Amino acid sequence: MLGLPDHIRAFLFDLDGVLTQTAKVHAAAWKDMFDTFLRAEAAREGEEFVPFDPVVDYDRYVDGRPRLDGTRGFLESRRIRLPEGGPQDPAGSRTVHGLSCAKNDTVLRMIKEQGVQPYSGSVEYLHRLRVLGLPRAVVSSSANCRDVLRAAGIEGLFEVVVDGVVARERHLAGKPAPDTYLAAAEELGVPPEHAAVFEDALAGVASGRAGGFGAVVGLDRTGQADELREHGADLVVTDLCELIPGDSR
Known part of the structure; x- marks a missing residue:
């Protein structure tokens, strides 16, 4: 479904470089x-x-x-x-x-x-997930995450946000530790093996792999596909629209 194995039931997204052009x-x-x-x-x-x-x-x-x-x-x-x-x-x-x-x-x-511009392919992918009723979360190290989501106009597309503020309050270790992604999966009520992580950062990909997630998708925005795979990405794409069946972009 949507370019990932059928056992994936929850979708966890990094913010900068994955959803928004703020990296x-x-x-x-x-x-x-x-x-x-x-x-x-x-x-x-x-x-x-x-x-x-x-x-x-x-x-x-x-x-x-x-x-x-x-x-x-x-x-x-x-x-x-x-x-x-x-x-x-x-x-x-x-x-x-x-x-x-x-x-x-x-x-x-x-x-x-x-201002803040979201990636159009990511927004389209998020809308597809929402139509299908699949749970979505943002997992970001940024303490400004909610402000950026609001500025980009995509805050309402997520059920859960685990950001730098939440990590500090809950004493969660930051990436490349898997703690913040594991916390998001738990809030969504889905075990890690049935959740997918979407990351453009090497530390973020490593955190997804360390957490035992069912799929780790690397977003290659800067020509580091090989490095993303070396750090644990199962799949590397340049835009999330590539995962949408029938998309010709």
Whole structure:
């Protein structure tokens, strides 16, 4: 049914890069924040400025992960150790929380300025699922998930939302751990082996595989089909419309 095995009865979707065209906004926001920080660090230490790569560094260290984990992961890759700080740190402070806050401020500003566009193929797929009465959930590391869904006009297409706010409240480990996807499946009342995960991030695909889900679909928006398969995708497509029978796009 709809391109997946017949035993699949629930559908769990990542947000950025799967449902909405916001992954590139996040990549730009991470680059803006990290390049500002790295340029200042290079000047402070008298070293060469090496910018954040919005493709390689984004995919490897931050894509799909909770914001604080992404900040820590990239800093560790550059052997930079900063104080953890706390949520009260001003944006741009030389702490993990301060840098993370700066990134969030930037992405919110960019979304406000540019708006949010959903992928038309994903919206069509969601409507097909709703007509068939199949349960749907959004599983995102973003604390801004509901705002993005609302801005994209697709909030009403889901019964369950497990986002960064829910993960924090329930103390759920972020991707690549499977905890948030497992929580969504449980809320929908469907065991993991009968649910499908849709992800464009390597960490997200890995979380779907770690959770023992019945199908893990990788969305290749940036030419990383092989990497998605290596991280556990059973099937890789460039758009969800490819899963709709008879769609010629």
